[in-house]
Amino acid sequence: MIKTTLIVEDVGETRKWLEGIVLAAYPGCMVILATNMRDGLARVAAQDFDLALIDLHLPDGSGLEVLRSLKLLQRDAIAIVTTVMSEDSHIVSALSAGASGYLLKETDAALLQRQLTQLAEGIPAISPAIARRIMEHFRRTGPLHGEDPALTPREAEVLGLTGRGLRNSEVAEALAMAESTVASHIKSIYRKLGISSRAEAAWQANRLGLSKRAD
Amino acid sequence: MMMQTPFFRQVLILLFAILATGSVFALAYRAAEGELSFPPLFWWQLFTGNGAIAISGWVWSLRPGDLAPRFFLISGVSTLVFTLAVAGFSIGGTLYSAPLRAGLLMINQAGAILFGIAMIGLFLVYPARLPHWKRWLAAAASIFSIWAILAFTGVLTHPGVIHRITLTEMILIMLVLVFQYFHSRHDPRARAILIWLGGAVAIGAGLFIVTVAAPNAFGYAALVDVRKAFGFFLIIYLGCAAGLLRYRLFDLGDWAFRALFYALLIVLIIALDTFIILVLPLDQGPALALSLLIVTLVYFPIRDTLLQRLFKRTNLSDQRLLQEVINTAFAPKDLRAGQWRQSLQSLFRPLEIRLVEPRSDLVAIGEEGLTLYLPELADSPALELRYLWNGQGLFGPSQARTAQHLVELMRRAEESRAAHERGVSEERIRIARDIHDNIGAQLMAALHSHEAGRKDVMIRESLSDLRNIINNAPANAELISDMLADLRGETAERMAASGIKLDWPAHPGTSAILMPEHSQALRSLIREAASNTIRHARASRFSFALTDEDAQIVIVLADDGTGFDAAQFNTGHGLPNMKSRARLLGGEIRFSTEGGTRIVVSIPKAVSRTGD
Numbered sequence: 001m002i003k004t005t006l007i008v009e010d011v012g013e014t015r016k017w018l019e020g021i022v023l024a025a026y027p028g029c030m031v032i033l034a035t036n037m038r039d040g041l042a043r044v045a046a047q048d049f050d051l052a053l054i055d056l057h058l059p060d061g062s063g064l065e066v067l068r069s070l071k072l073l074q075r076d077a078i079a080i081v082t083t084v085m086s087e088d089s090h091i092v093s094a095l096s097a098g099a100s101g102y103l104l105k106e107t108d109a110a111l112l113q114r115q116l117t118q119l120a121e122g123i124p125a126i127s128p129a130i131a132r133r134i135m136e137h138f139r140r141t142g143p144l145h146g147e148d149p150a151l152t153p154r155e156a157e158v159l160g161l162t163g164r165g166l167r168n169s170e171v172a173e174a175l176a177m178a179e180s181t182v183a184s185h186i187k188s189i190y191r192k193l194g195i196s197s198r199a200e201a202a203w204q205a206n207r208l209g210l211s212k213r214a215d
Numbered sequence: 216m217m218m219q220t221p222f223f224r225q226v227l228i229l230l231f232a233i234l235a236t237g238s239v240f241a242l243a244y245r246a247a248e249g250e251l252s253f254p255p256l257f258w259w260q261l262f263t264g265n266g267a268i269a270i271s272g273w274v275w276s277l278r279p280g281d282l283a284p285r286f287f288l289i290s291g292v293s294t295l296v297f298t299l300a301v302a303g304f305s306i307g308g309t310l311y312s313a314p315l316r317a318g319l320l321m322i323n324q325a326g327a328i329l330f331g332i333a334m335i336g337l338f339l340v341y342p343a344r345l346p347h348w349k350r351w352l353a354a355a356a357s358i359f360s361i362w363a364i365l366a367f368t369g370v371l372t373h374p375g376v377i378h379r380i381t382l383t384e385m386i387l388i389m390l391v392l393v394f395q396y397f398h399s400r401h402d403p404r405a406r407a408i409l410i411w412l413g414g415a416v417a418i419g420a421g422l423f424i425v426t427v428a429a430p431n432a433f434g435y436a437a438l439v440d441v442r443k444a445f446g447f448f449l450i451i452y453l454g455c456a457a458g459l460l461r462y463r464l465f466d467l468g469d470w471a472f473r474a475l476f477y478a479l480l481i482v483l484i485i486a487l488d489t490f491i492i493l494v495l496p497l498d499q500g501p502a503l504a505l506s507l508l509i510v511t512l513v514y515f516p517i518r519d520t521l522l523q524r525l526f527k528r529t530n531l532s533d534q535r536l537l538q539e540v541i542n543t544a545f546a547p548k549d550l551r552a553g554q555w556r557q558s559l560q561s562l563f564r565p566l567e568i569r570l571v572e573p574r575s576d577l578v579a580i581g582e583e584g585l586t587l588y589l590p591e592l593a594d595s596p597a598l599e600l601r602y603l604w605n606g607q608g609l610f611g612p613s614q615a616r617t618a619q620h621l622v623e624l625m626r627r628a629e630e631s632r633a634a635h636e637r638g639v640s641e642e643r644i645r646i647a648r649d650i651h652d653n654i655g656a657q658l659m660a661a662l663h664s665h666e667a668g669r670k671d672v673m674i675r676e677s678l679s680d681l682r683n684i685i686n687n688a689p690a691n692a693e694l695i696s697d698m699l700a701d702l703r704g705e706t707a708e709r710m711a712a713s714g715i716k717l718d719w720p721a722h723p724g725t726s727a728i729l730m731p732e733h734s735q736a737l738r739s740l741i742r743e744a745a746s747n748t749i750r751h752a753r754a755s756r757f758s759f760a761l762t763d764e765d766a767q768i769v770i771v772l773a774d775d776g777t778g779f780d781a782a783q784f785n786t787g788h789g790l791p792n793m794k795s796r797a798r799l800l801g802g803e804i805r806f807s808t809e810g811g812t813r814i815v816v817s818i819p820k821a822v823s824r825t826g827d
Contacts, residue, residue, distance in 0.1 A: 165703025
């Protein structure tokens with residue numbers, strides 16, 4: 001159950017609006033507000049959170065820093081990226097850094113609340129454009145040594161249908177599997193995305209002679 | 216071919232000076248019985264003569280085609296002749312026989328007279344060619360030659376006759392200088408040159424005339440020993456060397472010193488080689504072995520490195536050319552011309568690079584290999600490279616080919632860069648237009664909309680479009696299938712939230728592509744239709760179907776709701792908006808309302824294909 005939530009957002013109106021949505025979804029939840037990256041980092045260091053909504057473009061830096069810091073201190077915290085103008089590539093890097101998903105702030109309140117509760121309950125959503133970008137990423141990186149981040153055929157199918165604009169339920173129907181299975185496939189894809197980007201970073205570091213052995 | 220290089224001419228001058236100086240010694244040794252001792256005055260005269268020819272020869276070697284350096288060279292040769300001819304007199308009064316003395320004296324006098332004629336010639340053509348200079352020169356040369364012949368043949372016998380000739384010459388030189396001074400009244404550069412070079416001549420030759428020639432001409436004793444007074448002529452040549460840099464005398468610059476430096480280095484190496492051969496103790500076994508060891512281990516490596524540096528030819532591989540082209544083409548605009556010159560300098564190492572009037576698009580060799588013409592390029596005017604490899608080579612077909620290749624590579628790089636810059640600017644214009652046309656118009660519509668719900672929808676759409684512009688900024692054209700996939704995902708969410716069943720096949724059904732503005736228009740149109748279904752139709756299903764026909768793409772959007780009121784058709788629910796989007800696509804849109812709303816949009820393939 002969600003008891004404490006962190007919202008990192010620099011626009012005052014939007015911060016209030018997001019707070020309202022969180023409180024509507026989880027009545028009685030304690031909401032801590034941060035207005036910039038530095039503030040966000042301090043809050044993350046000070047206490048634990050069950051849920052964090054983090055804007056990527058902050059006046060003093062990237063929300064990615066707050067996200068990484070949170071996942072480092074609390075592996076199990078649910079981190080969600082909120083964005084309006086972020087480029088797809090930023091969202092993919094947030095996912096690979098451990099974000100459970102992302103929300104577009106222009107979505108209307110009712111729909112956003114629905115998406116939020118789904119994400120918080122571990123049902124990830126993924127937009128077609130992001131799905132296509134992730135497919136492209138795995139196509140490019142190819143198989144890597146160590147912990148194998150390559151997608152299974154089933155995962156690739158899920159990603160492919162999502163990339164064509166199918167919702168989780170529709171993907172489940174098309175592949176004759178349970179919706180929860182689709183969700184776990186997507187979570188696995190996100191996890192592998194993190195691994196593959198780490199492995200790629202390590203490979204790059206090795207190639208440049210920056211580390212003897214990267215983990 | 217090497218015969219035309221400055222280096223070859225410098226060697227020629229050097230040989231002439233060595234030969235002349237050597238003959239002085241030969242004469243002296245032949246006449247002498249026993250040991251000879253050479254007094255400082257002897258060396259001083261040798262130094263004066265050789266200094267004069269060295270400097271004038273150096274100038275001529277670099278500008279052999281111009282008139283002024285030719286006269287200047289003649290003056291230098293004359294100086295060498297008139298100093299060397301009488302140098303031997305310093306060794307001892309009785310060394311030469313009387314006839315030899317008389318002959319040498321005559322050579323000295325002829326040299327002095329020739330010097331005067333050369334100087335008159337020089338200032339008749341330099342800094343400016345005076346009108347009728349040829350006639351004046353011919354007249355002066357004939358008068359002084361006849362006068363000299365009369366003196367040499369004994370027709371004129373009064374004492375100091377030769378000095379009267381040189382004195383008259385000096386007066387004429389001063390007159391010509393005054394003419395030049397007047398002539399250069401509107402040309403400050405010529406006047407500066409005149410003051411410098413004319414001043415050097417007036418002082419150098421003038422001092423000699425005043426202290427030696429003038430007193431002798433009228434029967435008085437010279438004020439200064441004539442042999443010392445020869446040194447005054449050095450003032451002319453040293454003044455000229457000093458003025459090269461500052462006033463670009465004879466159109467030379469600092470590169471003239473570079474040429475001299477290289478020539479001197481080569482001469483030095485040859486001299487060292489000769490010296491080593493001469494001093495090797497050939498008759499002493501161990502000493503010879505040791506000397507050879509030192510020469511092999513120390514001298515040869517140093518000499519080789521030096522020679523390699525001197526004669527190094529730039530490796531003109533394609534890779535090297537490409538590197539130079541890239542350096543130039545991608546340099547900031549205001550540095551490009553300088554970088555281009557630097558590239559040419561490092562590739563061909565010419566002594567001089569001149570700006571010239573453009574005359575052709577092609578590289579061309581000029582003055583029989585002395586120059587290489589390069590057309591206007593890389594924000595640089597047309598250039599002329601002079602004297603390949605610091606004056607040690609001539610431009611030949613292979614250099615011309617390399618340069619032409621370089622020019623073509625450069626042109627292509629410039630075109631690519633221009634295309635890239637054009638692309639960036641077009642892209643900027645496109646983004647600005649997208650923002651203006653879409654975002655601006657939508658926000659304006661939202662501002663003027665009185666319905667709160669609709670205002671929100673419009674602002675949301677603006678944000679979504681804005682994100683799309685950002686994400687697709689570099690893309691030229693978009694696959695319809697990608698755009699429809701995104702739209703399907705979004706619509707599916709909205710329909711699910713409203714409890715409407717979506718019937719939209721996962722397979723895109725087309726592989727056509729659309730230009731961004733058309734893509735945007737189609738997206739907005741479909742979104743608008745979906746919004747209408749959600750908000751007004753009270754429908755339970757929404758369907759999307761696409762057929763890719765030969766000439767057009769047909770999209771059918773339908774719901775099973777209440778339909779619309781034909782009377783309000785032109786005012787509400789953004790229908791006019793959808794019509795204008797369809798117009799932008801160059802297509803048609805038809806609305807019908809039988810058992811729900813049905814919208815048929817047809818887009819001509821010609822629109823979608825423009826993205827190729």
